[in-house]
Amino acid sequence: MRASDRAYSLLRSDIVEWRLAPGDLLAEVEQSARLGVSRTPLREALSRLVAEGLAAPAGRGVVVSAISLAAVTDLFEVRLPLECAAVRLAAHRGDPALFTALAEEFAAAGRLIEDDDGGQDAYYALVARLDREIDDAARNPYLLQAQKPIRTHLARVRRLARDNPRRLLASAREHEQIALALGAGNAELAEASMRVHLHNSLQHLRSPLPGDPDPHHREEHHG
Amino acid sequence: MRASDRAYSLLRSDIVEWRLAPGDLLAEVEQSARLGVSRTPLREALSRLVAEGLAAPAGRGVVVSAISLAAVTDLFEVRLPLECAAVRLAAHRGDPALFTALAEEFAAAGRLIEDDDGGQDAYYALVARLDREIDDAARNPYLLQAQKPIRTHLARVRRLARDNPRRLLASAREHEQIALALGAGNAELAEASMRVHLHNSLQHLRSPLPGDPDPHHREEHHG
DNA sequence: CCGCGGGGAACTGTATACAGAACCGCCAGG
């Protein structure tokens, strides 16, 4: 693997998983030393991050781009039409049997969620599989290109809101409904199900947790 | 201006305006010599082009990415929901007076189009102004980020289909209708007008040349 | 005549050296 790829992957995960906070300066010499690569491949990694929106030029050098729960609304304003378009296309072009099988998996996903922590990862993997199958079925590279940055940013804010089993169970039912509609080749129903799911997802993300109303805005000084 | 910016701009326009054809190899030494920059900034320009989808890695090095009229349908499948979302947001958040003024300019745009070739450029500039105002009014950076690559690819295929005055006049009326709806703050009507416009645009792009890759050929068999 | 292997050339990937520019802090003046 190329050094620039390693640098990109490491920096990307550092940003998405909040080890690097918004506003943190990504200095070339510092990061290249930390990641064990030279400045040239690190610069390529940085330009990729900037193109993706995870970093932004700020004066001299680039910083981790700002994001907050306030941006979630903006993100969903774009995500909604894109995902709806995706499921409409998938309903017309996809293989119904495939989605029917996925729907059954979602119907049985309650066991995964109520499991201990390992099961939740399995559920997230299931969701990712459905997303991938929708992408494949939609068969439109430009749609993918448009969705990719949106999903990246969403992965970033999702870390702010801890999913609880209650929400995950509801999410599983919503995904099951989407998969069922796709299995039936019903584009209208698939889009409606997606709208329901995205509405509930957004509402869940925006509802602050009691006792921790502003988790993304705390400023901790390193000791 | 930085050397990497110059290299990026030059390569980008070379690709969009078909001076570099799909499949052409973008060799680092060759291009850096041609553009008068060193390999380091040229590499940054190349990675930006790859991120944008205008170039793609191919074996050793990168090549100009393939595109064709077949891709227009895919592009519009993504463009339609994005532009509809944009005008809906703009109708709610934008300044009505601004769009009303633009609508009047479109109503008077017939003179521009029937002018000799210089006027057509002025008309294209007017369209670009409306796009910009919609972007500003939508006030959503992620929507912009999703639309940018789509518009880039569209600019590339648009060069395949030469607009004729007849289509431009119809286009002006459609844009006027969109601007009017935005001036009235009518999101539903704005979206409907946008759908009409995109439908006609797609139909125009797909109609003229099933097997006529050379834009210099006349296609006036219909009179 | 065709296939295969080796050598060479050229290209990419990486590291590093150098120059220009921006930021920070200090000092002097009001």
Place this chain on the structure above:
DNA sequence: CCTGGCGGTTCTGTATACAGTTCCCCGCGG
């Protein structure tokens, strides 16, 4: 005490040197 200019320092932007790899071409053998 505040402010403005100035110098030092450090960083980015760029160029270039070097190494590894891959591709191509030529020659040799079947």
